[in-house]
Amino acid sequence: MRQGNAILGQSGGPTSVINASLCGIFQGCQRHKPFRRVLGMRFGIEGFLQGNVIDLGREKPETIEGLRTTPSSALGSCRYKLKDADLPRVLDMLRRHDIRYFFLIGGNDTMDTIHRVEAYCKAQGYELIGVGVPKTVDNDLFGTDHTPGFGSAARYVALSVKQAGMLARDMQRVDQFVVFQTVGRSAGWLPAAAALARSADDDAPHLILCPERPFDHQRFLAEVKAAYDRYGWVSVVCGEGICYADGKPVSASTVTDKFANVEFGAMGGTSAAMVLHAMIRSAFGWRGEFQVTESLPMCAADRVVPLDVEEAYACGYRAAELAAEGQTGVMVSIIRQSSDPYRASLGTVPLAEVAVRAKPMPPEYLDPERSYVTEACLEYLKPLVGPLPEYVRLEGIAPEPA
Amino acid sequence: MRQGNAILGQSGGPTSVINASLCGIFQGCQRHKPFRRVLGMRFGIEGFLQGNVIDLGREKPETIEGLRTTPSSALGSCRYKLKDADLPRVLDMLRRHDIRYFFLIGGNDTMDTIHRVEAYCKAQGYELIGVGVPKTVDNDLFGTDHTPGFGSAARYVALSVKQAGMLARDMQRVDQFVVFQTVGRSAGWLPAAAALARSADDDAPHLILCPERPFDHQRFLAEVKAAYDRYGWVSVVCGEGICYADGKPVSASTVTDKFANVEFGAMGGTSAAMVLHAMIRSAFGWRGEFQVTESLPMCAADRVVPLDVEEAYACGYRAAELAAEGQTGVMVSIIRQSSDPYRASLGTVPLAEVAVRAKPMPPEYLDPERSYVTEACLEYLKPLVGPLPEYVRLEGIAPEPA
Numbered sequence: 001m002r003q004g005n006a007i008l009g010q011s012g013g014p015t016s017v018i019n020a021s022l023c024g025i026f027q028g029c030q031r032h033k034p035f036r037r038v039l040g041m042r043f044g045i046e047g048f049l050q051g052n053v054i055d056l057g058r059e060k061p062e063t064i065e066g067l068r069t070t071p072s073s074a075l076g077s078c079r080y081k082l083k084d085a086d087l088p089r090v091l092d093m094l095r096r097h098d099i100r101y102f103f104l105i106g107g108n109d110t111m112d113t114i115h116r117v118e119a120y121c122k123a124q125g126y127e128l129i130g131v132g133v134p135k136t137v138d139n140d141l142f143g144t145d146h147t148p149g150f151g152s153a154a155r156y157v158a159l160s161v162k163q164a165g166m167l168a169r170d171m172q173r174v175d176q177f178v179v180f181q182t183v184g185r186s187a188g189w190l191p192a193a194a195a196l197a198r199s200a201d202d203d204a205p206h207l208i209l210c211p212e213r214p215f216d217h218q219r220f221l222a223e224v225k226a227a228y229d230r231y232g233w234v235s236v237v238c239g240e241g242i243c244y245a246d247g248k249p250v251s252a253s254t255v256t257d258k259f260a261n262v263e264f265g266a267m268g269g270t271s272a273a274m275v276l277h278a279m280i281r282s283a284f285g286w287r288g289e290f291q292v293t294e295s296l297p298m299c300a301a302d303r304v305v306p307l308d309v310e311e312a313y314a315c316g317y318r319a320a321e322l323a324a325e326g327q328t329g330v331m332v333s334i335i336r337q338s339s340d341p342y343r344a345s346l347g348t349v350p351l352a353e354v355a356v357r358a359k360p361m362p363p364e365y366l367d368p369e370r371s372y373v374t375e376a377c378l379e380y381l382k383p384l385v386g387p388l389p390e391y392v393r394l395e396g397i398a399p400e401p402a
Numbered sequence: 403m404r405q406g407n408a409i410l411g412q413s414g415g416p417t418s419v420i421n422a423s424l425c426g427i428f429q430g431c432q433r434h435k436p437f438r439r440v441l442g443m444r445f446g447i448e449g450f451l452q453g454n455v456i457d458l459g460r461e462k463p464e465t466i467e468g469l470r471t472t473p474s475s476a477l478g479s480c481r482y483k484l485k486d487a488d489l490p491r492v493l494d495m496l497r498r499h500d501i502r503y504f505f506l507i508g509g510n511d512t513m514d515t516i517h518r519v520e521a522y523c524k525a526q527g528y529e530l531i532g533v534g535v536p537k538t539v540d541n542d543l544f545g546t547d548h549t550p551g552f553g554s555a556a557r558y559v560a561l562s563v564k565q566a567g568m569l570a571r572d573m574q575r576v577d578q579f580v581v582f583q584t585v586g587r588s589a590g591w592l593p594a595a596a597a598l599a600r601s602a603d604d605d606a607p608h609l610i611l612c613p614e615r616p617f618d619h620q621r622f623l624a625e626v627k628a629a630y631d632r633y634g635w636v637s638v639v640c641g642e643g644i645c646y647a648d649g650k651p652v653s654a655s656t657v658t659d660k661f662a663n664v665e666f667g668a669m670g671g672t673s674a675a676m677v678l679h680a681m682i683r684s685a686f687g688w689r690g691e692f693q694v695t696e697s698l699p700m701c702a703a704d705r706v707v708p709l710d711v712e713e714a715y716a717c718g719y720r721a722a723e724l725a726a727e728g729q730t731g732v733m734v735s736i737i738r739q740s741s742d743p744y745r746a747s748l749g750t751v752p753l754a755e756v757a758v759r760a761k762p763m764p765p766e767y768l769d770p771e772r773s774y775v776t777e778a779c780l781e782y783l784k785p786l787v788g789p790l791p792e793y794v795r796l797e798g799i800a801p802e803p804a
Contacts, residue, residue: 070793072572170477296695399457
């Protein structure tokens, strides 16, 4: 293969393991012939356009190695949507730094960026190899069994819902419900992962609301009431992007309290969890809390799944191998062979396909009868989240008469 | 000492280690003479009044041992304020179960409960030993260096703020600020603990708002602007109960956006973090997020501080010893000898004092110049939270010209 420099970038929202992918690409580049220098773009393609380039080869080896366990996006990230008018400037930067290998770690917009840069360079007669490494906590990326970053975020969700569920159970004389909101605007993979928290019938969560299913206010309240009647308290998990059948986001709902005061309206800054909280309180008069962790599951390195770190690294390393072999226009993908025991291999998927498609939860993962997931969904999720801690529960045996 | 049964109860909000105290009392009772059976009250004094008593001696030993690492309140909890009219019923229940030793794990209201039950029994000629075990994540309990449960919740806060700060730094091209809210209505110990997240100058948090200091809107915005000018992004941590100088809670503020729409008003369900978020957005037009974890730090057993578990257990065990020695009307307290290396011993404090006093942050722990804490505060907090994970940061060295 043609010798040249490589450039690495991170794009979109961070994850707890995206730096492990960065480490993987870097170390893969070090071990293969065609790569001379390994550069990094600060703040993604946006920083690259502004000339913000660093030499990763001049970092201390222990810094590079430490990336495996460092959360967030060490290079800095962006959400810049590349314009056609930017392409000449990109090519100019590639030429200036003699870059022949172009790696980005990100989601579908990022894959679109690589794809367009690669196509433009080809049209201009500039030889460039472009390979993508998958990343997203939402797990909605097409063409891969799952994305590095998802398992660790899912574990954060499952741990939070499990532990907060124990608290809600033990505090049912004070608060009757808890609503936990996850990120994931259009895919329900993260709320679904909360189901792994449940081992006994009365464990949290009791309802899981995914964006794939339209939200129905009356049906929701009926399910909440049924859970309360059964358990004495209720745990609800929702994706931030749940919508009514007409496409209106639940987060933009107007909820009126018993005195007909509007509690929430179409204001910025509200969230689905707050609206659900207000709905339950208005309907039943119960006390409860809403938990909105926002990006916390995207940067919680102390709660990562070891498999997730390994796969994130492996996807990065594989991207370097593929580039060294001359493959271009592809994203590394994970192909699952088996769930129990978990076995998977790495493959590739064309960037052009990843860029334009998404991966919502399949219908067979959603319970048709109630707001919950199916056994098939749990089987899919289990190896990615890993075993959760086991806690004890008192049997509560009555004393014999004194 | 007089032989008799013991009863154990948990009260108020759970912590990640309150079950370790329960385990400590139980095992302390097992190893001392006067205790015959060890009973438990379900859902605190409220459940006790309803006759909800179990025999902890009939639990499997591995269940009792497992309490050390199980979060929340295994017996169930309550926030019931004992009425004088309830006291005869309490005495009736004590007699019925031949209870002579009365242990509750909780905060100041709980210590008040033990104190009043003990005083009433004495007046009625019923011999009863009452000993309290401290617990609260807020750390606002009088008479003890700190409370079991605080260190682990503080660690949760510090981890969250540290990791979310890295994310905010790396995403500064997209979002310019992040607001993290902690529980703790009137004491700032938990927001203060976020300061342990900071090792480099630009690390999170940049502002810490404690309820001990009146909130000033203009001063707040000036400090936010100064941090932004210095770092390019801003991390704010606030206690849920911060108030204006006139005592009005910040969470009840009305914030108007640039189109003069009211974004937040005196509605139920808002929170200080949301209001601060709206204030920053309205003033500067930046994007950002607010994180409201509510009770999650109170039940996160996977993030506990080992010292906290040990001390929670030790306080429980010591309560049983004190009771066996005939001491009554006291709460076990932690007395610090040294911060570095950390050394502490156990003492006692009269229940009557704990019941009526509180422990806000002392003035010398709050920076007089800005919304931040002092070195003395950090020294106090450090051993309780333990070392935080270390993450790498790229040096970002520019490439030599190609």
